[in-house]
Amino acid sequence: AQSVTQPDIHITVSEGASLELRCNYSYGATPYLFWYVQSPGQGLQLLLKYFSGDTLVQGIKGFEAEFKRSQSSFNLRKPSVHWSDAAEYFCAVGGTADGGYNKLIFGAGTRLAVHP
Amino acid sequence: KAGVTQTPRYLIKTRGQQVTLSCSPISGHRSVSWYQQTPGQGLQFLFEYFSETQRNKGNFPGRFSGRQFSNSRSEMNVSTLELGDSALYLCASSLQNTQGVYRTGELFFGEGSRLTVL
Numbered sequence: 001a002q003s004v005t006q007p008d009i010h011i012t013v014s015e016g017a018s019l020e021l022r023c024n025y026s027y028g029a030t031p032y033l034f035w036y037v038q039s040p041g042q043g044l045q046l047l048l049k050y051f052s053g054d055t056l057v058q059g060i061k062g063f064e065a066e067f068k069r070s071q072s073s074f075n076l077r078k079p080s081v082h083w084s085d086a087a088e089y090f091c092a093v094g095g096t097a098d099g100g101y102n103k104l105i106f107g108a109g110t111r112l113a114v115h116p
Numbered sequence: 117k118a119g120v121t122q123t124p125r126y127l128i129k130t131r132g133q134q135v136t137l138s139c140s141p142i143s144g145h146r147s148v149s150w151y152q153q154t155p156g157q158g159l160q161f162l163f164e165y166f167s168e169t170q171r172n173k174g175n176f177p178g179r180f181s182g183r184q185f186s187n188s189r190s191e192m193n194v195s196t197l198e199l200g201d202s203a204l205y206l207c208a209s210s211l212q213n214t215q216g217v218y219r220t221g222e223l224f225f226g227e228g229s230r231l232t233v234l
Contacts, residue, residue: 032221043120043206043225044159090159095221102149102210102220103172106159 002027004093006107013081014115021076021110023091032095033074034104035065039087047089050074061085086114118143120226122207128232134195137229141188141209147216148190149223150182153204162205165190166216197233204228 005024013019025031032051036044048059055067065076074091088111092104121140129135141148150162161174165184182192188209194201208223 034221036223036225041227043227044208044223045225046222049222092221099172100220101166101172101216102147102164102208102223103161103174104159104221104223105161108158 002093002105004091004105004107006089006091006110008110009108010111010113012113012115015083016080019076019078019081019085019112021089021091021112023074023076023107024072025074025091025093026072027093029096029098031093032100033065033067034092034095035059035063035074035076036090036092036106037087038090038109044090047076081112081114083114083116086112088112120207120209120224122205122226122229124229125227126230126232128234129197130234131197131199133197134193135197135231136191136193137205137207137231139190139192139207139209139226141190141207142211142224145209145211145224146188147210147212148184148188149208149210150190150192151206151208152176153206153228154202159206162192166212171216194231199233202231202233204230 003026034049035047038044050067088109090109091107094100094104123138147166149164152160164172168184179195184190206228208225
């Protein structure tokens with residue numbers, strides 16, 4: 001079955017520290033992978049996506065993610081966290097053109113808190 | 117460019133009633149998807165419409181339905197409301213080509229309609 005696992009429910013980091021959010025997926029075909037962010041009371045915003053090609057992808061707001069097929073992982077990283085990065089982060093899989101289209105499977109989310 | 121607009125933003129209903137939620141996608145976007153977000157189940161896909169046709173459906177009972185109009189605006193309806201239907205309902209639009217496969221998964225979300233069922 002297709003699934004996404006985000007092992008960390010809550011993460012707290014200090015402003016200026018580096019960040020890595022973990023994501024593991026289970027998907028039968030070559031997946032399309034996404035990271036979305038949700039600020040309180042808001043909808044979701046796409047941070048970055050992986051369709052194919054270079055396994056290190058750059059996104060908005062200084063985020064990057066690395067696709068590792070051997071580990072079925074797509075971890076999100078940021079070298080220096082800002083207080084405004086406090087939000088909930090969702091990893092998602094799907095969106096393929098073989099019938100998946102815009103049906104995404106989301107992980108449970110990781111809530112990020114940033115200490116000043 | 118205006119984003120995805122959802123109305124109403126908040127609503128309260130009682131069990132057994134029905135509700136209709138509306139979504140206006142970004143201009144030029146032909147695909148509209150709906151997701152339900154709850155603390156217990158997280159984000160779950162409801163259905164997707166492209167060019168007025170439902171092309172994907174999630175694992176929800178038939179009480180949940182939707183449609184898309186020729187201007188790409190979409191509505192979803194939940195009949196015979198249950199307490200468990202209380203959730204944030206998110207609409208997302210996506211830019212697709214005529215074949216409907218361009219950049220699948222790249223979704224632009226609205227702020228959601230928060231439904232409370234009493």
